[in-house]
Amino acid sequence: MAELVQYLITGIAAGCAYALLGSGLVVIYRVTRVVNFAQGSFAVLAALTVTTLLAAGLPHGLAEALAVLLAAGIGLLIGLVATGKPGTTPQAALIVTLGLGVLAYAVEILLWGDQPRSFPGLGGSTTVLGARLQTHYLLIVAVTAVVLAGTTLLFARTDLGKALTATAADPYAARVIGISVLRMGLLAFALGGALGGLAGVLITPVQQVSFDSDVVLVVNGFSAAILGDLTRPGLTLVGGLLLGIVQALVAGYGSTAYQTEVALIFMLAVLIARAGRRELVEAA
Amino acid sequence: MKWLVLAVAAVLPAVLTRGQLTVYILLGLAAMAVVGLSLLMGYAGQVSLGQASFTAIGAYTAGLLAVHDVPPLLGLVAAPVAAASAAVVVGVPILRLRGHQLAFATLALQLILLSVLGDADWAGGAIGLQGLPYLSAGGVELTGDRDYAYLVLAGVVVTTVIASLLVRSRVGRGLRALATAEVAAEASGVPVGAYRLLVFAVSAAFAGLAGGIYAFYVGYLAPGSFPVLLSIEYVVMAVVGGLGSIAGALLGATLITVVVQVLSTLATRPGMPSYAPSVLSYAVYALLLIAVVLFLPNGIVPALRRKLRRGPERTADRVAA
Numbered sequence: 001m002a003e004l005v006q007y008l009i010t011g012i013a014a015g016c017a018y019a020l021l022g023s024g025l026v027v028i029y030r031v032t033r034v035v036n037f038a039q040g041s042f043a044v045l046a047a048l049t050v051t052t053l054l055a056a057g058l059p060h061g062l063a064e065a066l067a068v069l070l071a072a073g074i075g076l077l078i079g080l081v082a083t084g085k086p087g088t089t090p091q092a093a094l095i096v097t098l099g100l101g102v103l104a105y106a107v108e109i110l111l112w113g114d115q116p117r118s119f120p121g122l123g124g125s126t127t128v129l130g131a132r133l134q135t136h137y138l139l140i141v142a143v144t145a146v147v148l149a150g151t152t153l154l155f156a157r158t159d160l161g162k163a164l165t166a167t168a169a170d171p172y173a174a175r176v177i178g179i180s181v182l183r184m185g186l187l188a189f190a191l192g193g194a195l196g197g198l199a200g201v202l203i204t205p206v207q208q209v210s211f212d213s214d215v216v217l218v219v220n221g222f223s224a225a226i227l228g229d230l231t232r233p234g235l236t237l238v239g240g241l242l243l244g245i246v247q248a249l250v251a252g253y254g255s256t257a258y259q260t261e262v263a264l265i266f267m268l269a270v271l272i273a274r275a276g277r278r279e280l281v282e283a284a
Numbered sequence: 285m286k287w288l289v290l291a292v293a294a295v296l297p298a299v300l301t302r303g304q305l306t307v308y309i310l311l312g313l314a315a316m317a318v319v320g321l322s323l324l325m326g327y328a329g330q331v332s333l334g335q336a337s338f339t340a341i342g343a344y345t346a347g348l349l350a351v352h353d354v355p356p357l358l359g360l361v362a363a364p365v366a367a368a369s370a371a372v373v374v375g376v377p378i379l380r381l382r383g384h385q386l387a388f389a390t391l392a393l394q395l396i397l398l399s400v401l402g403d404a405d406w407a408g409g410a411i412g413l414q415g416l417p418y419l420s421a422g423g424v425e426l427t428g429d430r431d432y433a434y435l436v437l438a439g440v441v442v443t444t445v446i447a448s449l450l451v452r453s454r455v456g457r458g459l460r461a462l463a464t465a466e467v468a469a470e471a472s473g474v475p476v477g478a479y480r481l482l483v484f485a486v487s488a489a490f491a492g493l494a495g496g497i498y499a500f501y502v503g504y505l506a507p508g509s510f511p512v513l514l515s516i517e518y519v520v521m522a523v524v525g526g527l528g529s530i531a532g533a534l535l536g537a538t539l540i541t542v543v544v545q546v547l548s549t550l551a552t553r554p555g556m557p558s559y560a561p562s563v564l565s566y567a568v569y570a571l572l573l574i575a576v577v578l579f580l581p582n583g584i585v586p587a588l589r590r591k592l593r594r595g596p597e598r599t600a601d602r603v604a605a
Contacts, residue, residue, distance in 0.1 A: 099520075099571075100574065102513075102566050105562075105566040226385075257399070257403050260396075272389075
């Protein structure tokens with residue numbers, strides 16, 4: 001029982017990180033129709049930045065906040081390069097973000113070297129239903145809950161959120177009523193960057209990060225988001241949690257070797273099942 | 285022009301130094317995989333981030349057969365066949381996907397393959413296969429770099445000829461139609477699904493052949509020899525040269541291999557930090573890819589052609605990817 005609880009909570013925590021990363025993909029995709037391949041780089045860049053800031057003597061909390069802010073700024077830059085030039089199709093923008101992800105490798109190795117890094121998270125351990133857990137796992141879950149609820153409120157309750165939603169629904173109509181589609185797209189990229197950065201900052205204390213961790217991270221985030229067809233934040237959260245829990249159970253009761261395959265096969269299955277359905281719609 | 289390039293390529297192995305021959309061979313191997321990928325991306329209009337998995341399948345097929353004492357020549361023939369068969373098996377379900385979905389699906393398949401190879405005892409696990417024999421046929425053994433350079437050149441010629449025959453055939457015309465207007469192509473009787481699967485299999489076979497030659501050339505294989513980054517390199521080469529253009533694929537592979545090689549030579553000089561070569565090559569891949577996609581959406585070769593001819597676009601005029 002204690003074992004199961006432990007696996008479940010570590011799985012939920014990992015799932016939260018996937019959901020945050022996936023939500024970043026969703027925000028960007030909804031507003032700009034661009035699938036941001038560099039989404040994993042936000043997490044890696046933010047995590048590595050925290051290691052430097054902590055080493056420079058900044059207190060926890062501040063270091064993490066600054067790193068998330070930096071990720072948002074980088075998100076803005078990536079958005080600018082990928083969508084700033086008029087006439088760039090979403091397909092071409094996808095390849096540009098792929099290139100930017102590789103460029104991030106160069107910057108990361110230059111600044112931090114190629115060895116995995118980590119930093120301590122929230123210390124101590126808690127006992128939940130007889131299972132001893134690092135308190136940090138609970139922090140991940142709590143922060144994710146607050147941030148995703150905040151993002152939902154932003155979209156549903158504020159003018160800015162409504163402008164973003166309008167752009168997502170119909171860019172042409174949005175432009176007609178005076179919304180700057182490009183600016184909304186950039187905002188979405190910044191928000192996506194912040195969400196990705198937050199995922200990296202939260203997960204690094206329990207899972208080391210190196211410059212090329214972005215591939216696994218973006219694949220997990222995409223797997224989470226694809227359950228909601230890259231457009232539905234609620235299903236992205238469900239997808240992330242599902243993925244995290246299944247991975248934790250597979251790693252706990254089976255072998256850690258098959259952890260990644262679980263995410264990948266889950267994603268392929270969802271993709272293929274959806275493609276089968278869509279063909280009917282397209283043909284009609 | 286074609287013959288001039290071929291003549292230069294044929295003379296080069298005789299005059300290159302040992303180190304340069306290695307670059308020549310790796311360049312040729314990349315070119316084979318990229319010609320296939322360029323066909324796939326240019327005509328099926330899809331991004332594949334898993335081309336290196338077919339190189340790996342080819343290499344491991346040749347390698348496994350060779351360590352089990354099958355004549356190497358048979359292993360070399362089996363490499364593209366195995367890669368194409370694998371492409372057909374996975375292609376049936378995944379080629380229904382489009383755009384970013386196919387990109388992620390191919391990436392996922394490569395990650396699965398790498399992980400499976402890393403765990404498989406029969407494939408040597410993470411250590412991989414060691415001590416593969418040289419390629420030999422009828423008592424002649426290819427032992428020198430120069431032999432492999434000519435073998436690679438032959439491979440590039442074969443793949444290029446097959447690709448251009450395919451492009452000019454009825455299938456090629458059907459493909460061009462489906463690349464521009466899928467629904468219209470389907471309505472006029474082009475078997476879209478079958479053709480797309482065919483290009484996927486052919487492009488995999490090219491990568492598989494490159495993998496087979498690679499296995500005999502280097503003599504050892506590990507899952508780490510075929511990282512996701514290799515697939516991305518192939519995409520960069522195909523996009524930079526120009527998708528759906530065979531000359532573009534060759535130019536892209538050449539340009540990028542040579543530039544990266546020159547920069548890493550500079551970066552390994554004394555006094556440079558140990559990470560300099562990888563940092564530089566990442567930066568080159570990234571910046572070239574971004575610049576070409578944004579400013580020459582069709583790639584270098586189609587852009588040059590248009591400049592020179594100013595005539596109507598003859599090759600499939602594809603927006604990047």
